[in-house]
Amino acid sequence: MSRAGGQTFVYDNPPLIAAHQSVVGPKEGKGPLAAWFDTVLEDDLLGQKSWELAEMEMVRRCVQAALNEARLTDEEVQAMLGGDLNNQIIASSFAARALGVPFIGLYGACSTFAQALVVGSALISGGYLDNAVCAASSHYCTAERQFRFPLELGTQRPPQASWTATACGCALLKKDGNPGGLRVTCGTVGRIIDLNVSDANHMGAAMAPAVFDCIAAHLADMGRAGADYDLIATGDLGWIGRELLLELANAAGLDLPPDRLIDCGASLFYQEQDAHAGGSGCGCVASVACGWLMKRLEAGDIKRLLLVGSGAMFSPTSSQQAQSVPGIAYAACIERED
C-alpha cells in the first residue's frame, strides 16, 4: 500500500508464503543442493513427446504440488503469475491452461520468479487477490536449442557460458493477518541496464550491472545497508558474474559483504559438473529459492533474505542484429516472522 520512494514497494500486509515447491532435473539433482529439492526428476523428458511439453508438465506438477501442500484446489487459486524462457512463454501458459486459473504472464527472462514475487505481493497486499501462485521454469534442452544451438550439434561451450537449469520453483502467496511464517515484506522493480556486453554466452557480465543497480536502489529506498540482510542471493550471475558484482559494489562504495552474498547459479552445480560459469535460467533462482533458501529461513538459519533475480533481455534476433545484451533485476525481501 505504500512506496518507500524510488523503485521499491513496501507491503503493508505482507503476504504469507503458504507453500513452496521445487522440481529439478537429474543433473541438478546431483549438485550440492540435491537434498534440498522437493522433487528430483529421473527423466527430464517426463514421459512427454518433446522438451517443450516436458517443461510444461514440470511446471504443472510443481504448481500442483504447491497447491496440494497448501490444501488449495485449482478453483480456489485466484491468479498464477509467471513465465519462462520459451518463445511466447508457452511452458507457463500451457500449464495455466491445464490448471484453469486466471493467468498473468510475465517476462523478465531469468528474473521472472523474483518479478512474480514483487508483482504478486503487491496485488495481495493491496487487497486485489487472496492468493497467487508465483512460478517460473527453464529446461536445458528447450533453452539451448532456442537461444543457442540444437543440442545434437554438440557445439563447444566457452568457459564463461552458464548452464540453463532444468528446474521449476513455485511459491504460493496468501493473504494472512495472523503472525508467523515467511513473508514477502518489500520488493524492488529494476531498470534495464546495458553496459554494451554483446557476448550472448556471457550472461554474468551482461546482468551484473543491472543487479548492482537494483540492489543499490533497494538499499537506498529502504535506508538499509547490505549487512541488514542475513543473506543476499542473486539469481544467475554465476561464479564470474558474482565477482563482477562485487567489483562494481566496491568501486561505488556500496556495502555488500562478500560473506553474505551468494549466487543461486553458482550454488546449483559442483564445478566438476561441467556447468562452466554456473547455472542459469528462470528455474534456477526459482528452484534454489523455493527448495533451499526458504527452507533455511524456516529453519531459522537466516531471518532476512534479499532475493535478487536477474534477466538478460535479449533474443537470438537481437544478437544477430549486433545488439548488446541488456540486463534487468528484481529484488524481493523475504523475512521470517516469529
Added chain:
Amino acid sequence: MSRAGGQTFVYDNPPLIAAHQSVVGPKEGKGPLAAWFDTVLEDDLLGQKSWELAEMEMVRRCVQAALNEARLTDEEVQAMLGGDLNNQIIASSFAARALGVPFIGLYGACSTFAQALVVGSALISGGYLDNAVCAASSHYCTAERQFRFPLELGTQRPPQASWTATACGCALLKKDGNPGGLRVTCGTVGRIIDLNVSDANHMGAAMAPAVFDCIAAHLADMGRAGADYDLIATGDLGWIGRELLLELANAAGLDLPPDRLIDCGASLFYQEQDAHAGGSGCGCVASVACGWLMKRLEAGDIKRLLLVGSGAMFSPTSSQQAQSVPGIAYAACIERED
C-alpha cells in the same frame, strides 16, 4: 484495494489516464480510423536498419510523446509496463532501456495492452506507484517472419488470417485524487481457454472463447449486464471472431448487445485493404484504444467503455508440435468522470 470477487479488481482510487498516444504504420494510416491516430508513419522502417529496431523505435517515440503530453521527464516515470510479440519482448525492453525507467515486462500476446492497464491500475490504486506507462506494440514485418513466413516468400494468406498491425499505443496512468478525466475503474484477469483450435492462421476462432469467458466473468463479478456499457471493444477477433463471440454469448444467454460490440481489429482496416479477417497484434487494440476510443470517451460520445484485449498464447514451436492455440483475455473498464 478491493475485489469484486471472482477475477475482477475494483480500483478504489481509479487512476487517471493523464496522456495517451498512438503511432501507426502507413497501411493503418489509410484505414477508417486514420484521422484519429496521433502519428501516422510515412515509413515503417523509421530510418532503422531492421524491422525489429524499427519497432523498438516506434515504442520509444510513442512513449516519449505520451510523456511530453503529460509534461513528465523520463526520471519522473516510476514504471513502464508492457510487451510485444517479438521473442523475448525485445521491442518493449529495448525501448525501456532507451528511456531508463523501471520496467515490468508482460506477455499476454495481443492482449498485452489491456493486461498492462489491469496490472498497472492495481499498482497505482494500491499506492505502489504514482504513475505508470502502459504500452504495447506490434509490427507487421517482425511478426510475420517470426510467427509465420518471411515476407520475401510471398506466401498466400487464407481468408481467415488477420493482418498484424504496425502500431503502438501508450497510456500514461497517474494517481490523481481530483475529480474528472478518464479513469480505469476496474479490471478483469482472464483464464487460458482452449477449445482445440489448431489453425495458427485463425486467431479469431482461437481467441473468441477466452474473450467470452472474460466478459462473462467481468459482468458476473461486477453484477452488470452488457447494456451497462456504452461500448464493449474487443481486441483482435476480427470480422469472423466477432461473429463467433456473439454466437457463444447467444448460446449461453449472455446479454451482449451487438450494437454496442465493436472489435478493434475489425475497425482498423477497410475490407478493401486486403487485411482479410481484420487487424491483430499487440499494437492493434493499443493504438485503437489510445487513438480512437479514449478520444471518443473524452468527447462524451461514450461514457463507459469495456476494453477487452485478447491474446493467442501459442508459438511456432507449439504449433509445429501439433498443440492447439490457447487464448486469453483481459478486460479494463475505462470511464469518463465528470
